[in-house]
Amino acid sequence: MSTKKILLVDDSCTARLVNRMIFSQKTNYVLISAVDGKEAVERAQREKPDLILMDIVMPRMTGLEACRALKKDKETEKIPVILLTTRGEEQYVQEGYASGCSDYLTKPVNDVELLDLLKAYLGE
Amino acid sequence: MIGNGNGHRPPVKTPRRIEPAHGISIAPTGADDLRLRVQQLSLREQLERNHFLLERLNASSARLIQTLENGDVFEAIAEIVANLIGSEEVAIFDYRPADETFSLAWSWGVEAGDLQPFESGAGMFGRAVHQGLSQFRERQPDAALLPFEKNLTACVVLKSSREVVGVIAIFGLLPQKNGLEWADYELLKFLETYAAVAIQFQRLQEKQVAS
Numbered sequence: 001m002s003t004k005k006i007l008l009v010d011d012s013c014t015a016r017l018v019n020r021m022i023f024s025q026k027t028n029y030v031l032i033s034a035v036d037g038k039e040a041v042e043r044a045q046r047e048k049p050d051l052i053l054m055d056i057v058m059p060r061m062t063g064l065e066a067c068r069a070l071k072k073d074k075e076t077e078k079i080p081v082i083l084l085t086t087r088g089e090e091q092y093v094q095e096g097y098a099s100g101c102s103d104y105l106t107k108p109v110n111d112v113e114l115l116d117l118l119k120a121y122l123g124e
Numbered sequence: 125m126i127g128n129g130n131g132h133r134p135p136v137k138t139p140r141r142i143e144p145a146h147g148i149s150i151a152p153t154g155a156d157d158l159r160l161r162v163q164q165l166s167l168r169e170q171l172e173r174n175h176f177l178l179e180r181l182n183a184s185s186a187r188l189i190q191t192l193e194n195g196d197v198f199e200a201i202a203e204i205v206a207n208l209i210g211s212e213e214v215a216i217f218d219y220r221p222a223d224e225t226f227s228l229a230w231s232w233g234v235e236a237g238d239l240q241p242f243e244s245g246a247g248m249f250g251r252a253v254h255q256g257l258s259q260f261r262e263r264q265p266d267a268a269l270l271p272f273e274k275n276l277t278a279c280v281v282l283k284s285s286r287e288v289v290g291v292i293a294i295f296g297l298l299p300q301k302n303g304l305e306w307a308d309y310e311l312l313k314f315l316e317t318y319a320a321v322a323i324q325f326q327r328l329q330e331k332q333v334a335s
Binding site: 012013014015017018021022025086088089106107108111112 | 172175176179180182183184186187190200203204206207208209210212298299300301
């Protein structure tokens with residue numbers, strides 16, 4: 001079973017903690033994290049994760065801005081970005097997809113839904 | 125037991141496979157197979173539900189522990205409520221039993237001006253302190269509410285040594301959240317005690333710094 005690297009981006013420590021616990025159910029996921037969009041772009045360029053799971057509302061650089069920056073960069077444009085946010089309003093969902101994200105999930109996160117989605121992108 | 129003490133290993137028992145009588149099949153039938161699958165699913169669901177709750181309790185506990193160093197207990201409670209329960213409208217009140225009044229300690233996503241000090245009264249806040257129990261709107265949809273309680277989802281009592289010392293008021297839920305679920309109630313029960321402890325700790329630390 002090959003190991004997959006996931007970059008988790010959220011300014012909320014609670015969100016990072018709970019996602020870590022959700023991913024602990026899967027032994028083939030390695031989790032790295034960033035606390036805002038700017039750090040996410042830098043880490044993605046440096047570490048080339050297999051997938052990015054990112055919040056939208058964050059300081060310094062929002063998830064939408066970070067997603068646009070990642071999609072403009074040849075080195076990171078192919079990395080699937082899943083936006084994971086409290087913002088479930090239609091306007092945010094549309095903006096999310098317009099920024100180039102592959103999928104959009106709302107908080108509070110459902111373990112099964114999240115893990116199924118990751119499986120769809122990363123395989124077993 | 126390994127060996128029988130006299131230097132000789134006990135005879136090895138080989139498992140004997142019992143063959144079905146000629147013509148009788150013990151392979152599960154379609155109905156048996158279905159029953160097994162249903163049983164398996166039910167057991168799996170039990171484990172997953174428990175894990176789901178423990179993940180949330182564990183993350184909340186870890187976040188509250190961090191406040192001991194960071195001094196950000198109110199932000200931590202709001203983060204827990206936003207990320208794990210699904211509300212970005214939270215207010216935390218202190219309760220003074222002597223004059224039965226609430227005063228706003230901290231709020232996020234709600235107009236603080238609407239939450240000036242008030243007496244416990246006959247609404248959800250009042251019931252919470254008088255009964256010493258958290259109140260949930262969807263469990264008592266017809267109970268009396270004070271005007272500013274209209275959008276209130278939950279009034280979670282903060283208890284210290286069984287006494288109510290404050291309340292976490294959770295107003296509107298996020299649009300994608302239809303109501304509180306079983307794991308939310310369990311998490312809020314956890315906050316009744318441990319959020320109160322973390323707040324008390326922070327208050328003592330602030331006093332210590334001030335003196």
